[in-house]
Amino acid sequence: MVWSKNWERVLLLSRVLRDGELVCIVAEAGLGRYLSLCEEARRKPTYLPEDLKRKIIESCAKEVSDEKLIEAFRAVKPSLYPEGIPFRGNYYTYLGDGNLQLRSSWSEVKRDVYEVLEKGGERVYAFLRAIVELTEELLKKYEPRYCYLFGPDYESILRRMREILGRIEVPTPRDFAILKASGIYYKSGSRRYPGHSIPLEIIPAVKEALEEWRRFSGRLAREVASAKSSETAPREGSSSVESGEYRGGAT
Numbered sequence: 001m002v003w004s005k006n007w008e009r010v011l012l013l014s015r016v017l018r019d020g021e022l023v024c025i026v027a028e029a030g031l032g033r034y035l036s037l038c039e040e041a042r043r044k045p046t047y048l049p050e051d052l053k054r055k056i057i058e059s060c061a062k063e064v065s066d067e068k069l070i071e072a073f074r075a076v077k078p079s080l081y082p083e084g085i086p087f088r089g090n091y092y093t094y095l096g097d098g099n100l101q102l103r104s105s106w107s108e109v110k111r112d113v114y115e116v117l118e119k120g121g122e123r124v125y126a127f128l129r130a131i132v133e134l135t136e137e138l139l140k141k142y143e144p145r146y147c148y149l150f151g152p153d154y155e156s157i158l159r160r161m162r163e164i165l166g167r168i169e170v171p172t173p174r175d176f177a178i179l180k181a182s183g184i185y186y187k188s189g190s191r192r193y194p195g196h197s198i199p200l201e202i203i204p205a206v207k208e209a210l211e212e213w214r215r216f217s218g219r220l221a222r223e224v225a226s227a228k229s230s231e232t233a234p235r236e237g238s239s240s241v242e243s244g245e246y247r248g249g250a251t
Contacts, residue, residue, distance in 0.1 A: 005091045006062065011089065011144050012089065012094065013061065014057060014143070014145040015081055015199075016080060016081075017081045017083065018045075019047055020042070020045065020046040021041075021079065024041055025069075025073065025076050026056050026072070028076055029069055030064060031060065031063065031064065054145075069100065070102070073094065074098040081149070082188070082199075085183050086105075088105030088106070088108060088205075090105075112182040112183065113209035113210065113213070116182050117209075120171075120174075120178060122165060122217075123170075125210060125213065126160075126161040126164045126165045127161060127171050128184070128198070130157045130164060131196055132207055132210070135200070136203070139200070150197075151188040151189065151196050152195060153195060154196060184199070185198055
């Protein structure tokens, strides 16, 4: 998938929690054909058909300027799903309360990923990578709005973790607490069909951080092994006994 500002707008609007807020954003942004729907939404709760929501999101993503979008968010002050997690994209950052900014937050996301990996190591690495891979597969089948609401199931994640690590690892309660606090993970779905999710807008940043951490940790492991090998290798001119090596022979 090619990442673009238009695609990120689709993701941003797909996270708007309430249908009434969504339709009022596009109306406030200048798409007058949705003004009557917005007025109705201000009078009573509004629930839009999925096809109409998709059309509204795509229209706004293609037709509205950044300035108008910022003004619309400031006017409507929409809540996002999941609540409490800001939108941290490469083009847009939304901190809530109408505060939409034209800036990238991916460097912050990568920093947060590094921090959770420092605490959870390969187990958290495999968990995040599994969610990313499975979510990307879901995105090939479903709309972004659906993928925000319903993430991969736990059994699928554990199977993918085993494929990644070559062994069985299970995230601990501490892992989940750290991941949730970082804003890069949340529980999705329902009680009957629980899911585990990552905000779609941060996937490229998370993937890059995971790849960099894996390369660095692998290189570090090789450097440590090499250093230990050098420490135990015989010094030039030393005897075999001094070096800890005994080949036998007459005494």
